[in-house]
Amino acid sequence: MNFEAFRKIENSVFYALLGVFGLIAAAGMGAAYYMESHGHVVTGMTNQIVWGMPHVFAIFLIVAASGVLNLASLGSVFGIKVYKVRGMLSGLLAIAMLAGGLTVLMLDLGRSDRLIVAMTHLNLTSVFALNVFLYTGFFSIVAVYIWTMMDRKMHDYSKYVGFAAFIWRLALTTGTGAIFAFLVARQAYGTALLPPMFIIMSFSFGLAVFLLVQTAMFRWNNRKLDPTIQRRLKNLLAVFVAAVLYFTLVYHMTNLYFAKQTAFEHFILLNGGIYTTLFWVGQILLGSLLPLAILFHPEMGRKCNWVIVASLLVIFGGFAQLYVLLIGGQAYPLSIFPGYEASSSFFDGRINPYNPSLPEFLLGFGGIAIAALITTVAVRVLPFLPDDSVLHGETVGE
Numbered sequence: 001m002n003f004e005a006f007r008k009i010e011n012s013v014f015y016a017l018l019g020v021f022g023l024i025a026a027a028g029m030g031a032a033y034y035m036e037s038h039g040h041v042v043t044g045m046t047n048q049i050v051w052g053m054p055h056v057f058a059i060f061l062i063v064a065a066s067g068v069l070n071l072a073s074l075g076s077v078f079g080i081k082v083y084k085v086r087g088m089l090s091g092l093l094a095i096a097m098l099a100g101g102l103t104v105l106m107l108d109l110g111r112s113d114r115l116i117v118a119m120t121h122l123n124l125t126s127v128f129a130l131n132v133f134l135y136t137g138f139f140s141i142v143a144v145y146i147w148t149m150m151d152r153k154m155h156d157y158s159k160y161v162g163f164a165a166f167i168w169r170l171a172l173t174t175g176t177g178a179i180f181a182f183l184v185a186r187q188a189y190g191t192a193l194l195p196p197m198f199i200i201m202s203f204s205f206g207l208a209v210f211l212l213v214q215t216a217m218f219r220w221n222n223r224k225l226d227p228t229i230q231r232r233l234k235n236l237l238a239v240f241v242a243a244v245l246y247f248t249l250v251y252h253m254t255n256l257y258f259a260k261q262t263a264f265e266h267f268i269l270l271n272g273g274i275y276t277t278l279f280w281v282g283q284i285l286l287g288s289l290l291p292l293a294i295l296f297h298p299e300m301g302r303k304c305n306w307v308i309v310a311s312l313l314v315i316f317g318g319f320a321q322l323y324v325l326l327i328g329g330q331a332y333p334l335s336i337f338p339g340y341e342a343s344s345s346f347f348d349g350r351i352n353p354y355n356p357s358l359p360e361f362l363l364g365f366g367g368i369a370i371a372a373l374i375t376t377v378a379v380r381v382l383p384f385l386p387d388d389s390v391l392h393g394e395t396v397g398e
Contacts, residue, residue: 013220017376021369028366031359032107043360048352049330054108056322057364060205061101061371062135062176063198064318066169067206069094069142073169076149076162082229086386087162089217090210091146092378093371094169095139097209100371102135104363127178134172141165150382173202180325187264188329193254197247201318204240208314211237213375215308217385225304234307238295241314245288248321260335267332267351268324275328278320287317327354 035042045052068090075084106112123129145165148158177198184190211233218225252269255261268275291310300306331352378384 014376014380018373021372021376024369025366025373027362028104028364028369029107031362031366035108035359035363036112043357044355045360046352046354049327049354051326051330052108052354053323053327053356053360054104054363054367056319056326057367058101058104058108059176059322059326060318061097061104061367063173063202064205064209065094065097065101066138066173066176066199067202067204068097068210069165069169070203070206071210072145072149073162073166076145076159077166082232086210086214088146088149089214089379089384089386090206091142091149091165092375092384093206093210093213094142095146096371096374096378098135098138099374100367100369103370104367107363107366127175127182131172131175131179134168134175138168138172141168169202170199173199180329185334186329187261187332187334188268188325191251191254193247193251197244197251200240200243200247201321204237204244204314205318207233207237207240208311208318211311212308212315214386215304217379221385223385227302230304230307231302234295234301234310237307237311237314238292241288241291241295244321245284245292248283248288263335264332268328272328272332275324275331279324279328282320283317283324286313287320291317330354 043052071083071090072087072094074080075082075087106115109115119132141161141164145158145161148154148161174195177195180189181192181194182190214225252265255265268279270276272279291313294300294306294310294313297306331354333350333352
C-alpha cells in the first residue's frame with residue numbers, strides 16, 4: 001500500500017471516529033437536557049438511591065483516569081524506559097477520562113449552574129469540596145507533566161513533575177475512595193479498606209483502558225507492538241487484577257467478621273438478586289478469574305487479541321464492581337438497631353429498588369465519548385503515540 005492510499009484510509013478512520021463519538025456525546029448531552037427539563041423522576045434514581053448509573057460511569061472514568069497515569073509514573077519516577085515512552089499517551093488519557101467523568105457528574109446535577117454556589121461557599125470539612133481541589137490540581141499537574149515530556153528543553157524537570165503527579169494521583173484516588181469510607185450512613189461503606197482498594201482498582205482499570213487505546217491507535221497507524229513489551233504489560237495487568245481480587249476478598253471477609261454486617265453480606269453474596277449476580281458472575285468470574293486465566297495462559301497470553309479480550313473483561317468487571325458497591329450499597333437499608341427489624345413510612349428496613357433508565361445510560365456513554373473525542377483529536381494533531389524505536393538495542397524484557 002502506497003503512502004497516499006494509507007493517508008486516505010487514515011483520514012477516513014479519523015473522521016469516522018469523530019462522527020461516531022460525536023453522535024454518542026450529542027446523545028449524552030440530549031439525555032442531560034431531558035433529565036434537567038423533566039427532573040430526575042424520569043430516571044431510576046429516588047430519595048433512597050441518589051447515586052445512579054451516571055455515577056457508576058463517572059466514578060469509573062475518574063478512577064481509571066488516575067490509574068492510567070501509572071505508566072507515566074513508572075517511566076519518569078522509576079526510570080523504566082518501556083513505560084517512559086508511553087508517558088505522553090497515558091497523560092493524555094488521564095486528562096481525557098477525568099474530563100469525561102466530571103462532565104457526567106456535572107450534567108447529572110440537574111442544575112449544573114449551582115456548582116457556582118459550591119465554588120463560592122466552600123465547606124472544607126466536606127470530602128466532596130476537597131475533591132474539587134484534587135481534580136483541578138490533577139488537570140494542572142498532568143498538563144505540565146505532558147509539557148515536560150514533549151519539550152526537550154523541559155526534559156530535566158520531567159522526573160520532578162512526574163513525582164508530583166504520582167503523589168497527586170494517589171491523593172485523588174484516595175479522595176474518591178474516602179467519599180465512601182467516610183460515609184457511615186450505608187452498610188456497604190464506612191471502612192478504611194475502601195481508599196486503598198480504590199487505588200488498586202485504578203491501576204487495574206487504567207491499564208486495561210490503556211491497552212485497548214494503545215492497540216487501537218497502533219492499528220489505526222499501521223504499527224505493531226513489540227511482543228516482549230506486550231508480555232510485560234499484560235503481566236502487569238494480571239498483577240493488578242489479582243490485587244483487586246485480594247482486596248475484594250479482604251473487604252468481604254472483614255464485613256463477615258462483624259455481626260452487624262452479616263445481613264448485608266448475605267444480601268450481596270447470596271440473595272441480592274441482580275447485585276449477587278453481578279458480583280459473582282460480572283465481577284468475580286468474568287471480571288477477575290477469566291482475565292487472569294487468559295493473561296497467564298501460555299498460548300492465549302501471547303496473542304494481542306486475547307489480551308484485548310482480557311482487558312475488555314477487566315473493564316466490564318470494573319463496572320460490575322462499582323455497580324454492586326455504589327447501587328447495592330444504597331439499596332440495602334442501614335441497620336440502625338442490629339438484631340432488630342425497623343419499619344416506618346420512610347422506607348426504613350426495606351430493600352430500595354432501582355431500575356436505570358435509558359437517559360442515564362446515554363449520559364454515561366456520553367462521558368466516555370467525550371474522553372474518546374479528546375484522545376482521538378489529540379493523537380491526530382500531536383505526537384502522543386509511543387515510539388518504541390528509541391528502545392532499539394535496549395533490554396525491554398522481564
